[in-house]
Amino acid sequence: MANEGVGSDIAGGNSIYKAIVTDVITDPRQGSNQTVEGASIENENQLAGCPVNTCIVNFYGSSANETVVAYPFFPPHIAVPVKPGEAVWVISPALEKPKSEDCYWVCRISTGGQSNDLNFSHPYRGVTGGEGGPRSGADAQRLSEQTKQQPKQEGEESNSLPTFMNSSGAGPILSGEEGSNPFATLYEAGSANALIIKEPTPLFYKRPGDLALQGSNNTLIWFGLDRGHTMNPDKPEITPATNSATTAPEDFSGTIDIVAGRCRYLPTDPKTNDAAGSQPERTAFRTVENEFARIERDTSKPDQGLAGDLDFAVDASRVYVSMKTNGDKNFALNNEFDRMPAGIITGSIQPVTGSAYIVAKSDEIRLIARKQLENEYFVKSTNPEINGSIKIIKEGKKDEDLAAVILQPDGTIQISGSRIFLGRHPDDGGLEESEAGPEDAIHVQPYVRYQQLEDLLNALLDNIDAFCNTLNTHVTPGYGNPSPQILDAAGTLKSDVASRREEIVTLKSTRIFGE
Secondary structure (H helix, E strand, C coil): CCCCHHHCCCCCCCCEEEEEEEEEECCHHHCCCCCCCCCCECCHHHHCCCCCCEEEEEECCCCCCCEEEECCCCCCCEECCCCCCCEEEEECCCCCCCCCCCCCCCCCCCCCCCCCCCCCCCCCCCCCCCCCCCCCHHHHHHHHCCEEECCCCCCCCCCEEECCCCCCCCCCCCCCCCCCCHHHHHHHHHHHCCCCCCCCCCCCCCCCCCEEEECCCCEEEEEEECCCECCCCCCCCCCCCCCHHHCCCCCCCEEEEEEECCCCCCCCCCECCCCCCCCCCCCCCCEEECCCCCEEECCCCCCCCCCCCCECCCCCEEEEEEEEECHHHHCCCCCCCCCCCCCCECCCCCCCCCEEEEEEECCCCCCCCCEECCCCCCCCCCCCCEECCEEEEECCCCCCCCEEEEECCCCCEEEECCCEEECCCHHHCCCCCCCCCCCCECCCEEEECHHHHHHHHHHHHHHHHHHHHHHHHCCCCCCCCCCHHHHHHHHHHHHHHHHHHHHHHHHEEEEEEEC
């Protein structure tokens, strides 16, 4: 790597260089697809165990054209987008003594796969060679000293458990009392701090154009293209077992995913001195007990293919915002797995494909409109009175396809729609009583309008009352002769009842139906 100092064509200083990205390592487990013809990678050994978002870069300028592996400057908490063909700055710090008056902390150092953990990363651990092994021959001796190798049992592979070494190969990294390990003190002190939670956290594999922001405790916001694994209760495993980061995305499917709690159900038995640990299911990952008996993500070998991926079925909490996706299918909101109510109205729950979606999913969901009294929380600086509302609107014409659920500040709830259905379909355990209603309504009944029912019943009672009054005032004719008054009253009542029958149809609602 050339370093021409301040006057270099490669960069403006002796530590920062210009390069063109020739490949982005989306999934280190699958290696590089470096495409510059005839180019050889100077430090190809650094591909073993490299972190996600590592790049193959080709320096350019009058005095350098090497192709090298460049780890990301930022740790995986901030994974910025970069694509082949783009120009990037590459920092290669000069070996100088830092100046106390000119020191800047940027971020945690990105390390190889053996120690690249989102929750807590100790840089001095690793194993010699193989996947996730050391980055150079000079590192081999140093890293081989930093992992406890358990005795190999006959017919078994050796167990390697995470340790916290205080050695760089050239001597201790931190000074301390003889026989002590300052890193052990730091780790245990951090574990005792109630503000720091050390727990196994999944790694996220991103596409080259994605922007990913991750916390230390399994929280993620990523900006990319539609992806993830759909729900299939009939097959607990996900098939094929490939990470969705490596699947070809749809055009114009830009997506923002806010998710907490990926890989929700981890193996119950981690790898220990005495056991190899169980294999993870779905998108979970292997775990290991470190030398302080705390559980962390097992980085001794690459993750299984699905580890850390997006699982629409079981991830704990998610808000999924997409320009184009199959939201009903992804979240099992169709009848593919018989998880939704049977069709009450023909076509009402047919899945929508290739559309813009906003989907929220969690164990418990609350929508809260604030009710706040004046000066309720800030007596001195004051706060205003707030009495909010909730409006869920499906746009449309108000006399046709507009639909809304509205919760007003006074507590009123209004449900407005061209048709409103309450209850269950017979296929879902509802009562199969009638096929009344519009032509496309099946086995449901319209609800009754009270005012029309009241008017009809009052009119009917008036008719009966009038008939009774006639009976009370009529004069009985001679024996064996009919009573003209009774016959006339009966005829009137019969005609009135026939009229009332015709009014019965006015009782049924044309909008609200149920079992």
